[in-house]
Amino acid sequence: MGEKTGTYPGAAGRAVSADRPSHVRNVVLVGHSGSGKTTLVEALALATGAVNRAGRVEDGCAVSDYDEMEHRQQRSVQLSLVPVEWAGIKINLLDTPGYADFVGELRAGLRAADAALFVVSAAEGAENIGGATRMVWEECAAVGMPRAIVITHLEAARADFSEMTENCRTAFGGDSPDSVLPLYLPLPGPEGPDGHRGVTGLIGLLSQRVFDYSSGERAEHPPSPDQLPLIEEARNRLIEGIIAESEDETLMDRYLGGEEIDVKTLVEDLERAVARGTFHPVLAAAPAAEGARHGLGTVELLELVTGGFPTPLERTVPAVTTPDGRPRAPLACDPAGPLAAEVIKTSSDPYVGRISLVRVFSGTLRPDETVHVSGHGLEDRGHEDHDVDERVGALSSPFGKHQRQLNQAIAGDIACVAKLTRAETGDTLSARGEPLLMEPWQMPDPLLPVAIQAHSKADEDKLSQGLARLVAEDPTMRLEQNAQTHQVVLWCLGEAHRDVALERLRTRYGVRVDAVPYKVSLRETFGAKAAGRGRHVKQSGGHGQYAICEIEVEPLPGGSGIEFVDKVVGGAVPRQFIPSVEKGVRAQAARGVAAGYPLVDVRVTLLDGKAHSVDSSDAAFQTAGALALREAAAETRIHLLEPVAEVRVLVPDAYVGPVMSDLSGRRGRVVGTEQSGAGRTLVRAEVPEIEIGRYAVDLRSLSHGTGRFSRDYARHEPMPAQVADRLRELPENGA
Template identity: 80%
Template sequence: MGDKAHTHPGAAGRAVAADRPASLRNVVLVGHSGSGKTTLVEALALTAGAVNRAGRVEDGGCVSDYDAIEHRQQRSVQLSLVPVEWEGVKINLLDTPGYADFVGELRAGLRAADAALFVVSAADGVDGSTRMVWEECAAVGMPRALVVTHLESARADFEEMTRMCAEAFGADDPDAVLPLYLPLRAPEGSDGHAAVTGLVGLLTRKVFDYSTGAREESEPAAGQLPGMEEARNRLIEGIIAESEDETLMDRYLAGEQVDLDTLVKDLERAVARGSFFPVLAAAPAAEGAKQGIGTVELLDLVVRGFPTPPERQTPAVTTLDGRTRELEPCDPDGPLVAEVVKTSSDPYVGRVSLVRVFSGTLRPDDTVHVSGHGLADRGPEDRTLHEADERVGALSTPFGKQQRPVTHAVAGDLVSVAKLTRAETGDTLSAKDDPLLMAPWRMPDPLLPVAIRAHSKADEDKLSQGLARLVAEDPTMRLEQNQDTHQVVLWCLGEAHADVALERLRGRYGVQVDVVAHRVALRETFAGRSAGRGRHVKQSGGHGQYAICEIEVEPLPGGSGIEFVDKVVGGAVPRQFIPSVEKGVRAQAAKGVAAGHPLIDVRVTLLDGKAHSVDSSDAAFQTAGALALREAAADARIHLLEPVAEVSVLLSDDYVGAVMSDLSGRRGRVLGTEQAGGGRTLVRAEVPEIELGRYAVDLRSLSHGTARFDRRYARHEPMPPQVAERIRQQEREAP
């Protein structure tokens, strides 16, 4: 595919534009952290002429310009777009973070793309999280190809890596994961390692040598033919098996030679429809070279094999009242439908939204309708619709830290939009007079709580605004103002995710915060029956206060709340003051009776009391009710109740034993397991929430990144005495 010479004038110094959806390709790069995605993007930009040999664009800036956080963490933490041009086609390369904490950026890249390029390191192999993303792509039929990197590593073996990829990604059909090229190596050096100098094209039987700094085509040497022919025959059989011509396999097996053009066209169609997954190789360019090894072949595959935006189905679109709206796929003249896939803040420009246009054409100064599902609110039942009209600011195409102005963006393209102050990640942009809404893409639930507080009074004034901007940019982060514990809690995907969030608060919004211990919402209840007498009698020369009441308290089953019963006889407590007693009891229950946690699941029975014809009042009986409840608690054993969550863990069968053992160590009760298919098991358990604080981090470590879990509040139940005592001690020592 694309085995020919290439010369390109380059696209550096100008914006890459596209006026037709058919001249666009949107490709997301997927792979674990350190697999070489960003390096590959830089190599592709170099080959396409978008940057010079130093990786810099002609008018300044670098294709891989990181923000300060990425420099410190030595890894990508956000989605980045690099547009390049090849053979008259604009290719939007979406580089995604490989670390699990930033899977939200990956999901955004998958939403914006029409095909995926899986980058696999020959030194590290295929990890579990990459397999999971492959399965997600397979579920929606996204076309995919694989690139093997780090072939310069001493232990790199392209053939073995290809076999591993076929095992990992070709479960249904291993012959659908096959190489198009084989790496060409120089003679072994003194260290026993042979550097990659070029590629051998299996379909064309041509050698593409990069060793001189330029891509040179030649015939293979005699020693290269045996291995090449075996791999070539398997490739041809794999392509023919995917051919729409059902007679082609029979003719091939009968000895008929299939011409190259037929094979290439069948290959391109199979790749575009997501039924064949070619494997390519990439290696660093030789010193002074203008092209990275394998980059020409990869760009050719993207242009000729990956689908155009009109060939991919548009996500579901509805009107704001929920009626389905049918749209022509990727029609530049159709109604405007675009989606914000990423939101960031620029210190000079303000908020910048990366937008994928699915229908219509977006232009500067248009007034658009912004509508969304409330992704920042998170929560399955709390996706309230929000909407506003906004004027579109300047349009630009990003390149490193630069923003190059463009006049418009047609359906299928990606563009940066300035100053959409009301738009959040996941929101839909549509015409003001024809508002529409796209179905949101699935985001993982943040399950790691990080409690924070402002470092100073000045920070406290800026905290709410900074947090609002933070969650608007990142829909995988949830903000909670916990009414029970009075804590501000950021729910994150992991520790690195939390670190980046706090760094952005400090760096972008100038808010210093302190991380404090996260507290769960505990409750109290009575362990047995108890009685109490509340006496509130005061006389200070004038109008006094007089109220006496006697109550009995007994525990109720979980979930019963506070039940108040009136059993007063003979008018000992006047009827108008009985609600006052109840109000006082409930107010005291909300404050707690032992450790300051709300009291629940008890029945309070008012038995008797006394009143004064002049000095009794509503306030006096409220106070007496509260005093009676406190006295009853002083003579009773009080249980500390902790919230218990229903936890479901989906994981590989290999880690079931370790995960179940870990759940037991967290005082969890395993309710059962069931097979989930694909070598995975679903484990259901009930676990105290106090034991789940770091479970998102620990589970990832236990399962090597292959497991995920969700949690749902089940109930409050008594805490074991030794644990309750430890919690009370911690609360006494807390500042």
């Protein structure tokens, strides 16, 4: 590489479009927060002419385009698309958030992309390659996604390219560290006053050429004699790594026999190995200096993307079925094929309305045509299932705050679609006469509950609509209307996810909400058998109220609910009023008898009672039944029952001990462990739900972002007396 030159189309004033899938590259940028992903995207946009810093106004878009993109993306916690053009190739750069709370946006980017750039910071050393980044690398490896590595922040005082490259080989190379090798070596600049030597250029290991950025523009010249020995060892290692991945089995023998392999052959084998996902080149990059167009390594990176990353034609289209689940023949990335596109992101614009970011996998999407929208539903997360036709609005290519119009979006391309009022993230767009449904990508489960309530009456009127629009944009969020605690609960991925959601409700939808303590659905039951007498006798002129009933209450095994037994003899309670007693008992049980939680798992036996020929009524016996249950409760200890969850925690082996200790501290019972792949253990435990309200946050801290867990309701069981007593003293229970 390093043999090509780029074109500068001046795309800042027009939409970047593609006329064939082979002219498209879809690249997702992955990396820890602060690694430099967004700065790299901006440097690539500047190098390709997609933005300018000269203060010119092009096609009605001022230089503020650049500032707007920079401001918006640096603060963004969402997937962002920046299309650029290089050497006649459209490159869709998908910038993903680096925060773990927004892994849903990352997964959407992985779904839409055909290759990944892992961005790591030389300034932060090995800490920048955390467990979460390694896990994403493994996910990409599992599906064969091509990957390259970009090392940033070389200008930092502590930056060391060689050390960081070795860190990458250790973290990403696995059993094949020679599949992770640099293509260029940084060219040190003059020593500064602080003794730090910056980077002014790159030396191409294959081409043995120097690419000098010291003037602010990229210049190429041969290396000086004293520079050649610096690259010999790295060049030989790179050549051996490329030949090891070559499909030409004779190449290694020829190389070991002393034959000089020509650079053209090496470059072609390198590009094929990168596209297959078996070789992962390491590059360096830095932003452009003030007034310059080229940032360090931007041209080299663009050459790798256009020459080494696969086209959409080389990637497998996700499996499809009909909306009712019948199998469908596999699709290919063919602009003339059946339409199959997927909504990878949904957002709202205050002027345009809903905007859907769509990856077209097959066929061609055109504005103003009617398409079929199919969805998987995700009803448990507040997303309705649907199977409807919709008219597509305008197609556009995003840039900063502007949307630039497109005439079409072909198979392999990504575009914004306006005015799809029913389509949500993850939905499939297909031809109206040939509806399809794509298999869903894996969505992380939101496991942090946030109970909310409207801040005022005005907010209460807008809350339902605002929440519906919020969850339509974010499939990683679940909306729950808890019938037992009567709370509105947003289930989020973490605290940052929660904060962004509440702020979005306020600023975008004009709904202010307050977070309140999350309530766990506790229940009550009798600790022992008890009797109660309900007497409701009133006389105040005219018809009075007269009802007396005597009951016995005994506890039942968990899960039994409420049993009502009639053992009245001799008509002491007339037959028509026995259902009234039961109704009153069940109503009081639903309200609770001690701490206000529903009463369960008891048998209530009606033994005796009295009635009046005139003053007895249905309402009177309902009241008497409730009074009798309350009196029985006062005669014995009432146990609080708490929900217990079956928790499954998947962590690297090194964190098994701390995780088990932490679960025990939450009153959990570890019921087993088992190996789950190389170096990972699955811990199974039963833990009271009141103890794991913040476990999504705590586990991330405990395992340095490498742990995952799931939870399912197991049963209710008695709460320890000391915990129950402490909880009764609180105005509300919380996790």
